[in-house]
Amino acid sequence: MAKEKTYWTRLANANTPEEVDGIIAEGNGGMGGAKRLEMLDEFRGLAVIFMLVFHSVYLLNSFFGLGAGGAYAAMLKIQPAFAGLFILIAGMAARYSRDPVKRAGFILALALGLSLVTIVVLPGMGFTGMNIAFGILHLLSVSMLIFALGQRFFDKIPSLLGAPLMLFLFCFTAMTAQGKFGLFGLWPVNLPAALYETNALFFLGFHKPDFLSWDYFPLLPWFFLYMFGVYLGALTLDKDSKEGKLPDFVYRRRFIVISWIGRHALAVYLLHLPALYALFYLVFDLGGRMFGE
Numbered sequence: 001m002a003k004e005k006t007y008w009t010r011l012a013n014a015n016t017p018e019e020v021d022g023i024i025a026e027g028n029g030g031m032g033g034a035k036r037l038e039m040l041d042e043f044r045g046l047a048v049i050f051m052l053v054f055h056s057v058y059l060l061n062s063f064f065g066l067g068a069g070g071a072y073a074a075m076l077k078i079q080p081a082f083a084g085l086f087i088l089i090a091g092m093a094a095r096y097s098r099d100p101v102k103r104a105g106f107i108l109a110l111a112l113g114l115s116l117v118t119i120v121v122l123p124g125m126g127f128t129g130m131n132i133a134f135g136i137l138h139l140l141s142v143s144m145l146i147f148a149l150g151q152r153f154f155d156k157i158p159s160l161l162g163a164p165l166m167l168f169l170f171c172f173t174a175m176t177a178q179g180k181f182g183l184f185g186l187w188p189v190n191l192p193a194a195l196y197e198t199n200a201l202f203f204l205g206f207h208k209p210d211f212l213s214w215d216y217f218p219l220l221p222w223f224f225l226y227m228f229g230v231y232l233g234a235l236t237l238d239k240d241s242k243e244g245k246l247p248d249f250v251y252r253r254r255f256i257v258i259s260w261i262g263r264h265a266l267a268v269y270l271l272h273l274p275a276l277y278a279l280f281y282l283v284f285d286l287g288g289r290m291f292g293e
Contacts, residue, residue, distance in 0.1 A: 036096075036251065037092070037093075037096075037236070037246070037250055037251060038250070038251055038252055038253040038254075038259060039249075039251075039252075040089050040093065040262070041253075041258075041259045041262035041263050042253075042254065042255055042258050042259050042262055043085060043089060043262070044085075044086060044089045044261075044262035044265055045255070045257075045258035045259055045260070045261035045262030045263075045265070046082075046085075046258060046262075047082045047083070047085045047086040047089070047265075048086070048261050048262065048265050048268055048269070049258070049261065050079075051082065051083075051086075051269070051272070052268075052272055052276070053075070054072075054075045054076075054079055055272065055273060055276060056276055056280075057071050057072045057075060058072055059273075059276055059277055060280060060284075063277070063280070064280055064284045066284070083136065084222075084225055086136070086265070087136070087139070087140070087217070087222055087225050087226050087229065088225055088226070088228065088229040088232075089229065090140050090143075090144075090226060090229065091143070091225070091226040091227060091228060091229020091230040091232070091233060092229040092230070092232050092233035093229075093233065094144060094147055094148075094226075094230050094233060095230060095233035095234055095236070095237060096233070096237075097144075100144050100145075100147065100148035101144075101145065101148045101149070103144060104141045104142075104144035104145040104148060105145075107137055107140060107141035107144070107266070108137075108138070108141035108142065108145070110137055110141075110266075111135065111137035111138040111141055114132055114135065114137060114270070115131075115138075118130050118131050118132045118214070119131045119132070129212070129214065130214045131212050131213055131214055132213055132214055132215045132216075133202060133211075133212070133213035133216070134202060134203045134213055134216060134217065134218055135213065135214075135215030135216065135217060136217045136269075138203070138217070139217040139218070139219065139222050139223070139226070140226070142203070142219065142223075143219070143222075143223050143226040143227070146223070147226075147227065147230055154227070154230070157231075159231045159232075159234040159235050160235075162227070162230075162231035162234075163228055163231035163232055166224045166225070166227040166228035166230075166231060167224075167228045168183075169221070169224040170221045170222075170224035170225045170228060171183055171184065171221075173205075173220045173221035173224065174221045176191075176204075176205040176206070176218070176220040176221060177205060179191050179193070179195075179196060191206075196208060196209075199211050202218065203218055203219060204218055204219050204220050205219065205220040205221070
């Protein structure tokens with residue numbers, strides 16, 4: 001407790017941003033003893049900003065009739081790349097987590113709550129087609145839990161072997177939704193049709209054609225991308241000291257706003273859709289009635 005008070009007192013008395021950064025790095029910055037990878041926060045912030053734009057276009061097109069379907073279709077093609085970046089970064093950050101099981105449980109509880117709201121509550125309010133059965137929060141929480149509970153096993157695999165292995169498995173299972181495994185479409189292995197005649201294994205990526213999840217990131221292939229990040233994260237840490245060993249610029253903050261968004265990605269994810277809908281409703285619905293009619 002005394003150490004915690006000293007930490008916050010030093011932060012309160014810091015006179016420059018450099019002093020603040022130094023105190024945060026010294027006090028773990030929430031990353032388990034190593035210096036915080038500010039560049040990861042910035043890349044995560046960029047992924048979140050894309051999500052905000054992507055969902056804004058979706059809402060404008062689907063609920064406010066602004067004819068943004070072309071923009072939405074274009075963004076839909078690149079959306080997996082930004083989501084993949086977010087998942088990769090989450091895997092890297094897992095190596096810096098102080099209590100991964102507790103964090104996984106917290107995020108899983110939020111994910112299940114989100115499913116309850118989107119599957120039960122929203123349809124009753126007239127919002128349909130936004131069911132989230134196994135979205136990115138479900139994926140991240142389950143992936144965190146699998147890694148945390150099996151870390152002794154995963155740590156037996158050298159990172160220089162584990163990273164390319166997980167990347168290979170991600171690419172090999174990337175066509176699960178199309179009913180096959182294969183590397184970039186080469187020598188595909190067709191999966192049993194019976195896997196796609198039930199929704200019982202939807203969390204793995206096997207489901208019937210009528211399955212609906214507006215935000216959908218099943219364990220196949222995305223868990224392997226998360227684990228690719230886990231092994232990359234291990235390569236950024238010194239094995240003995242657990243301190244970061246990357247160049248200094250990786251730990252330096254450059255874009256304060258983007259970094260802030262990256263640090264608070266979970267809160268932004270949970271709040272952005274109702275906030276965006278309320279904003280667009282005020283501007284395009286109420287505003288249209290007041291000034292356009």
